[in-house]
Amino acid sequence: MSVAEKLAAPAAPRLLGGLRRDGRAVPLAAHVERYGPLPLELRAAELLDRVARSGLTGRGGAGFPTATKLESVLRRGTRPIVVANGTEGEPPSGKDKALLAYAPHLVIDGAVLAARAVNAKKVIVATTSIVHAAVARAISERPREAGIAVRTLVVPDRFVAGEETALIQFLNGGPAAPTLTPPRPYERGVGGAPTVVLNVETLAHLALIARYGATWFREAGTPDEPGSVLVTVSGAVRDPGVYEVELGSPFAQLLADAGADGQAQAYLVGGYFGTWVKATDAHGAAVSNVDLAHFGASLGARAIIVLPPDACGVVETARVARYLAEESAGQCGPCVHGLAAIADSLEQLADGLHTADTALLRRRLAQVANRGACRHPDGAVALVASALRVFSDEVDRHLRGRRCTGHGRPVLPIP
Amino acid sequence: MSDLVLRVNPILCDGHGLCAELLPERIELDEWGYPIVDAAAMPRSLEPHARRAVAACPVLALRLERR
Numbered sequence: 275m276s277v278a279e280k281l282a283a284p285a286a287p288r289l290l291g292g293l294r295r296d297g298r299a300v301p302l303a304a305h306v307e308r309y310g311p312l313p314l315e316l317r318a319a320e321l322l323d324r325v326a327r328s329g330l331t332g333r334g335g336a337g338f339p340t341a342t343k344l345e346s347v348l349r350r351g352t353r354p355i356v357v358a359n360g361t362e363g364e365p366p367s368g369k370d371k372a373l374l375a376y377a378p379h380l381v382i383d384g385a386v387l388a389a390r391a392v393n394a395k396k397v398i399v400a401t402t403s404i405v406h407a408a409v410a411r412a413i414s415e416r417p418r419e420a421g422i423a424v425r426t427l428v429v430p431d432r433f434v435a436g437e438e439t440a441l442i443q444f445l446n447g448g449p450a451a452p453t454l455t456p457p458r459p460y461e462r463g464v465g466g467a468p469t470v471v472l473n474v475e476t477l478a479h480l481a482l483i484a485r486y487g488a489t490w491f492r493e494a495g496t497p498d499e500p501g502s503v504l505v506t507v508s509g510a511v512r513d514p515g516v517y518e519v520e521l522g523s524p525f526a527q528l529l530a531d532a533g534a535d536g537q538a539q540a541y542l543v544g545g546y547f548g549t550w551v552k553a554t555d556a557h558g559a560a561v562s563n564v565d566l567a568h569f570g571a572s573l574g575a576r577a578i579i580v581l582p583p584d585a586c587g588v589v590e591t592a593r594v595a596r597y598l599a600e601e602s603a604g605q606c607g608p609c610v611h612g613l614a615a616i617a618d619s620l621e622q623l624a625d626g627l628h629t630a631d632t633a634l635l636r637r638r639l640a641q642v643a644n645r646g647a648c649r650h651p652d653g654a655v656a657l658v659a660s661a662l663r664v665f666s667d668e669v670d671r672h673l674r675g676r677r678c679t680g681h682g683r684p685v686l687p688i689p
Numbered sequence: 690m691s692d693l694v695l696r697v698n699p700i701l702c703d704g705h706g707l708c709a710e711l712l713p714e715r716i717e718l719d720e721w722g723y724p725i726v727d728a729a730a731m732p733r734s735l736e737p738h739a740r741r742a743v744a745a746c747p748v749l750a751l752r753l754e755r756r
Contacts, residue, residue, distance in 0.1 A: 607722075
């Protein structure tokens with residue numbers, strides 16, 4: 275272990291532990307006091323090695339190994355560019371906004387270190403409008419480090435804008451809509467340069483791995499899924515918000531921390547491309563992809579919504595299906611027409627109309643999957659399919675024209 | 690078996706549907722008129738028909754690619 279790895283790490287929670295009580299961003303001086311200075315003495319190979327040994331995976335949703343992503347832009351003949359993805363278009367997710375608003379220096383540290391690791395000289399922090407000022411202020415507080423230029427840019431507040439290829443096309447002056455792959459951003463990204471796009475939370479973890487080492491990072495989490503993770507919890511809970519938990523920790527503990535009352539009928543796990551999980555199933559589950567796979571779910575965008583007993587899963591999912599249809603970039607026929615038709619089918623079911631036809635709905639779900647340029651239609655299809663599975667009793671009630679359980683306020687947020 | 694596979698660019702495709710008429714063995718249309726392409730390996734005997742379907746696409750959305 276090298277000298278720098280022995281630097282004392284602050285106590286958990288790792289990312290959110292140093293936040294101010296007044297809701298303002300942690301200034302640079304306080305940030306350095308808590309975490310220590312940026313370890314710019316680390317060479318690129320050492321940085322890459324630490325990230326690889328840490329087992330850090332992307333915290334945006336796809337969960338790709340971060341070291342592999344960094345290595346993908348090396349030796350391509352053109353100097354790479356680093357993009358910090360803080361777009362977070364998921365309505366039920368707030369973790370990236372929280373990180374950028376309250377601890378922007380952690381993210382910028384990570385982005386600068388990622389740039390060091392791949393010998394990039396340009397970093398772009400892509401954000402939603404609401405946190406842009408905090409990020410711009412944090413950048414202006416910092417000296418230019420290691421000759422790396424950091425700038426920030428606002429991306430439209432749309433669901434698909436954060437998809438990697440959509441983000442690249444937008445940064446290149448085009449619309450924030452996905453493009454056909456290949457080429458992937460690591461092959462041809464911003465200005466044609468190989469580009470590594472990393473979620474802002476991923477970069478915050480990277481900033482700490484560079485300082486305290488891979489062994490420290492693995493002290494939290496499980497051997498398969500090391501580290502901590504930010505989760506946004508909302509719905510029927512007393513304290514909705516962003517929580518930092520160890521991967522592999524009990525799902526029930528997270529819910530208790532957020533003040534769930536134990537009356538929930540189901541949870542939406544992973545955001546709007548996520549999966550409904552029955553409350554009875556989730557009871558003994560862990561916050562981990564390995565464990566959630568037993569219920570056909572994954573952490574996805576790390577947003578969890580608690581559905582109370584007086585809500586209807588069919589009605590709630592129909593609202594989100596319509597939202598996702600309207601958030602289609604409008605480029606691919608199967609997505610444009612398919613998601614609208616799926617939303618039609620689900621709304622007829624939700625409204626208890628005699629025209630409701632679940633066989634047709636299932637046929638449409640099967641037809642649309644895997645036929646877009648990006649994964650937007652697939653995510654929407656997966657959500658609706660899980661609703662039909664988990665809320666099968668409710669579906670039957672709707673088909674028979676019985677009164678549904680949903681008489682409370684809408685739960686799933688639609689912008 | 691041919692070492693070529695059919696791939697549609699869904700961004701370019703406008704659902705003209707000519708491909709499904711020329712290559713019904715591999716392409717069917719969904720309920721909105723967009724092609725569902727069988728991406729599995731195809732027999733060599735279908736290659737000329739596949740080329741004709743590719744050439745007929747008015748927006749060049751259909752391609753034959755090496756596997």
